[in-house]
Amino acid sequence: MADTENIYRDLVESLQDLIVKFSPEGRLLYVNSAYCDILGKTREDLIGSVFMPVTGERYSDVIATQMTKLFRPPYSCTVEQWIHTPKGMRCISWSAHSILENGTSVLAIAASGRDITRIKHEQKAIKKKDDELMSVLESGNQMYYSHNPDHVVTFFSPRIRTLLGCRPHRGKRVWTDYLTDNPVNAAGLERTIRAISSGRREPPYRLEITGKDGRIIWVEVNEIPVVKNGKTLSIVGSIVDITEKKLVEEAVAEAEDLFKDFEIKKDFGVKKRTETHTSSSGTKGPINYFRYIISGGSDEDEDEDEEFPDLPKDLKKLIHD
Secondary structure, eight states: OHHHHHHHHHHHOOOOOOOOEEEEBBBBBOOOOOHHHTOOOOOHHHSBBBOOOOOOOHHHHHHHHHGGGGGGOOOEEEEEEEEEEEEEEEEEEEEEEEEETTTTTTEEEEEEEOOOHHHHHHHHHHHHHHHHHHHHHHHOEEEEEEEOTBEEEEOOOOOHHHHTTTTTTTOOOOTTBBOSSSSSHHHHHHHHHHHHHHHOOOOOOOEEEOGGOOOEEEEEEEEEEEETTEEEEEEEEEEOOOHHHHHHHHHHHHHHHHHTOOOOOGGGGGGGGGTSSOOOSSOOOOOHHHHHHHHSSSSSSOOOHHHHHSSSSHHHHHHHO
16 A cells, blocks of 8 residues: 555656645645746745635636635636746646545645646737737728627627627627618528528628617628538628718719709700710710719800700709809
């Protein structure tokens, strides 16, 4: 029995991982050589001292919450601890398990720790690069998102969250929680469904959505399915806010409806401006009509009543005024 204990002790002493055992009150009962080495202290200095994996106020709540799991099922927890060492601050990841008596009473707690300082620094560097990349992405017109085949949001860029007035990671279904009852939305969602089922990219489409404070927003959506082994794993996409563009398009359409019944006199009565007032298709239209108004109207020697014989008198007067 003694030989077995010595073998286990020698094995624990040879490990690079930190091994400790402490009482329910938090006082160290055992430490291995690796733990002594990282702290630069002797075993005698450490035994009986308080093992408290709380080295900063910002970690205290998280660690305290995790440590309570040692005194109730599952009687285990994982915590990260930043500690002062002769080589500077080191981050230790601890995995702790309670030693029970009668299945419920905690006699002691054993924990193994691993120095993950390098990993934490790498994660910090990666996060910095991710933040820089996001800054570049967010500087353009396009805003990015992703969702799973069930249409649940997995990522919204900060600008989309600002546009919609939503909080991150709310588990909302993409767009369907923000769509208006405009029929154009149904056609757009059909394209997303086809992209998921076929794994092929669909043409861009438009959606009418409701932003914060009930504001109506038009967006153009461009999506790409992410496919692996013939199965669509997710949809990644970008949107562009085209609300102002949509308003302009609607205004032009209204203008064309307003003037489509008027027969404008050929060249608007100004022969020298034939090319200016002729559209690329060779016909006259409301855009050229507006250009004529902005350019100052007809020559002074023309009869104003002959320039636009088909327009109402009130509109003629408005033009010449």
